[in-house]
Amino acid sequence: MRIEQLTFTRFIAASLIVIFHYGIDIFPFNLQKTMFLGANIGVSYFFVLSGFVMIIAYHKKQKISVLNYLRNRFARIYPVYLLATLILVGYYLVATNVDVKPIDLILNITLLQSWVPAKVLTLNFPGWSLSVEFFFYVTFPLLFNYLYKKFNYKKLALPILFFFVISQLVFFYFFYSEHYQGQHTISHNLLFYFPVIHLNEFLIGNLIGLYFVQREYKTRNNSFFILGLIILCALILAYGNAIDYHNGLLAIIFAPMILLISYDHGWISKLSKSKLFIHLGEISYGVYILQIPIFSITRRLLMYLGITDKTIIFYGCFLVLIVTSSITYKYIETPLRKKIKSIKLAQ
Template sequence: MSSTPLQSQQITFTRFIAAITIVFFHFGGDLEYINNPIFLPIKQYGNLGVSYFFLISGVIMSLVYSNKVKLSKAFFRDFYIIRLSRVYPIYLFSLIVVIFFTKYFWRSQLDLSEILFSVFLIQSWVPGKELTLNFPGWSLSVEIFFYLFFPFLILFFRKIGNRKTYMVSFIIWFITQGVFICYFTEGSHLLYNPIMHSGTFIIGAAFGIFLKSNADRLTFIPPNIWAVLLIISTLSFVAIIYNAPAWLALSHNGLLSPLFLIITMSLCLDRKSIGRAFKIPLAVFLGNISYGIYIYQYPVKIFTSYINDKFGLRNWNAYHFYYFLVMLLIVASLSFIVLESPIRDRVKKLINYT
């Protein structure tokens, strides 16, 4: 294993881009210009940001934990506590907000089973319950599934060696894509099933091991090469979504992972130009609040819609959308500063984690 540091911090800002794209995908459909050919891909394929999240989660977790995983109760305890402390508190808070509005402002009946599925983050595991209550939470349910098997995955990879790791992870990804493509139907549970997304996460984890193992050799390549590769791969992605080939409709569960991995590697290794720009404090901060942007999008939309209704502003036009977007950024920023960072630091201190 190489000790050469990879600039994984440069990936952080891409999470912000993905989160904002998903928000436009969910709630920007009524904007007048969204049907313009320039913006239409956001409306149609903004959900690709979720599969990107899963891929990046695998890459980052592998970079951080691949040398730390141990077959011990202490490690497993600390790992699960750390991971849950990062995502669960504000997820639960956002869920409570949605339940409150559903019960006391919409006067709608609540299904106890849906509440329990959501509280225990298993809604994506149950067909027909994936999008209950705070519907973006389905992806957190998938992420929890990844957390459960990640330490075992790394131990398995360590046992079989790097070359077999790359081969096995590609085969798993290929199989999950094949099953999804063969059996996909509109609204199918396969869109949200954790197993169908596991190939994306696993190939990301294997790629993290590849980056870490080959950091010395990769960082020896001139940075400008990585900048050029980043531009080419990004333009390739843009060309794909604007040309919208028929198979792109089947890309929700990670079909574009190889291209995303090239973009990720280029960003990690581009120590100048674009990579440097992605490391500025503002870009890193926006990346850090991306989880809040994602998980609070529906509660904030509910709240701003309620305010609009209260004052008779019922049309969800561009003005209201951007008001909602600004409010979402403020809430996500405050959440990161007041809740996420303090909770994370406190938990690490309590379990003496380094």
């Protein structure tokens, strides 16, 4: 089962993260810098959506075959991830003085960087979320085979919500305690990027996925409510910046938003199902994971050509990123995914 109208939301989340990294000072985002300083919550949306989509994809199975399942998950994320890492490493070695340490490369290639706080943001730093995502992938068969196939969403709601609340309390306790030493420290990396810290977001996504597949509900025009949640989220980021939302607190908005979009047949759903928006959603993974190497290389080339205007550089880089993501989706991501999935593994 594929819910088409959700596909474009991936592109929105990926674009928000690109803006967070490169576009906060660029028009029109500089008109509301405070809001876009919180645009990295797009990663949190990815985690919740991932939990939802995993249930949608596997709910009809009686049991997940672990080896084949991990092969498919590997095929989904790794080829373009590896490509982005190697492009960036090549750029660093050829065109910069950045020292590429072997341990950093090993941790990044093996998707283990998020487990080592001192190394979590080395090389292609958005890759930390893929390291976390792969932890979710490894965890999911256990959850699915031993919990989700035995209990319905009503029985699972309380323990998942309890885990979510405890996770938020632990995060904010340490964030406001003397143990937290600020950005660019081990305490920051451990609190913000360690995989277990983000498990609550994935579980919330699982819960709403179980709700969606186990409860009959007719589609309706939810566009007004979806728009209201989007505005609420924007207002929270713009005026509620006293709180850090990095550990998935906004899942309380993302979860109902995902459900409303999934059930929607209004103008938002119809617009999101257009060929252009579906395509942008499909290339969103490339937009996210290729942003650092593409922006680094393109910005250097533009400046070499004498282009120094920050706005032109940002939009030029973003355009190159979209084109590159489209090419890699068609000629690398999709073919390699099919090739890897065709590999026969023991049951």
